[in-house]
Amino acid sequence: MPFFDSQALVPQPNFDDRxxxxxxxxxxxxxxxxxxxxxxxxxxxxxxxxxxxxKVGWQDSCGQGTVFTFTVVHHASHEAVKPKLPYVVAVIIPDDVSGVRWVSNITDIPSEDVHIGMSVEVWWDEVMPGRFVPRCRPLAAQALKK
Ligand SMILES: [Zn+2]
Incomplete structure (x- = not known):
């Protein structure tokens, strides 16, 4: 099941981000x-x-990064996010691509345990068949699962 269970929250690619x-x-x-x-x-x-x-190019990332800043969302802006309250929205600095900050959710950890500077890694949330959204979880949690 997707982190946010709603087709309304599936990304709709546009010309620039497709x-x-x-x-x-x-x-x-x-x-x-x-x-x-x-x-x-x-x-x-x-x-x-x-x-x-x-002229456009692309740079691959390993999917590991560091929390630059974050907020904890307590108010549902959409019906589909209510079951996940409170949830974390964070700005992530990729470990291997300089000059970029990107926004993701941090999952698999209580919101009160998220902190600036923590190491995270991407996991792939299949929001509809074949459509994946990168979300983050603590790097240490993955290490414990191995
Ligand atoms: Zn340039």
């Missing part, structure tokens, strides 16, 4: 980068904010 979501569907986390100056960026966008180039 390649990002296509990678996610293969359970590959990768970030757009500039093919000219090599700066990574997220979310995907048509123009490099550093050098204005239209």
């Amino acid at each position: 390649d990002f979501w296509a990678s996610c569907d293969h359970r590959l986390l990768r970030f757009q980068c500039c093919a000219l100056c090599q700066q990574a960026r997220h979310p995907p966008m048509p123009v490099c904010p550093h050098c204005r180039s239209l």
Whole structure:
């Protein structure tokens, strides 16, 4: 069962982020980068904010990162999130792609135990058949499961 059980919360790729979501569907986390100056960026966008180039590349990530900041959501903005309250929305810094911060949920841990600087890793939430959303869990929790 998906973390948020609602088709209304399934990502709807657009022209700019469709390649990002296509990678996610293969359970590959990768970030757009500039093919000219090599700066990574997220979310995907048509123009490099550093050098204005239209040339696009991609940089794979191992899916491990560090919590830069986070918030604990206690109020349901959608009916489908009510069963998960309180849940965590965090800004993650990938360990292996510099210049990027991305937003994800942190699961598999009580919200009061989440802290800035904690190590997390991606797990793939199959929100509909063949459509995966990257969410994060504590790195240590994975180590305990192995
Ligand atoms: Zn550039």
